[in-house]
Amino acid sequence: MISSYRGDKWIGELLDGHPTRFHNMFRMSQAIFLNLLKELECVHGLHGSSRTTSREVLAMTLYILLHNESIRFTCERFQHSTETVSRYFSIGLEALVKLSCSVIKPIDPKFCDIPKNILYDNRYMPDDCIGAIDGTHVDARVLNSEKAAYIERCGFTTQNVIVAL
Structure with missing residues (x-):
């Protein structure tokens, strides 16, 4: 199915649509996406703007990372300029890195012992x-x-x- 929607409306269509479509696009269920979004917003500073929602920022970031997609093709999918997509990709990636630092922790934080x-x-x-x-x-x-x-x-x-x- 080809969607005529762009950006946040397209994400809304995916969230309300068949779970397989959403999973094919973002490699996770709608519920996990929404939980990840809430965690990134509340704890790790993910934000959008008056024209770009944080949901769209996360979706653009995941779209680029999961599909190894270029900024230019992401611009076409989400109907934003290259500057906007690039800026929000950086914001989304920074929030994901902050999440990874809080979730992934070494057993020995000083790395004193060699296994x-x-x-x-x-x-x-x-x-x-x-x-x-x-x-x-x-x-x-x-x-x-x-x-x-x-x-x-x-x-x-x-x-x-x-x-x-």
Whole structure:
């Protein structure tokens, strides 16, 4: 079925329509979508504007992520400019990242222990290496009280890692 609706009206049609259509588009049921929307709005700061609802912001973000869709095709589906879709995709993605930080937590937040299955497995050790050294910045999760020491020049929390073999 092809919908003549765009944007929030299209999302409303999907929410009120057959569950399979909604699941095919967003990979979740209507109830889960609405619960996710409520959580992102109330706890993680997802918001829209007077012309773009937070429901539409979440739908655009999921549409791009789940279908690996471009901003330009998303503009066509939701009938917004590239600037609007890009801005709200960033807002939606930021809210999802905040949600992930509250849901996904390491067992050992300081990463002090190396799991035994990695420590004693030769597959994780370099083979026939005569020597190399390299450095890079990797994303880091640190305690809020220590965060200032790990902010790099672009404002991201990273750890400078140097590896010598």
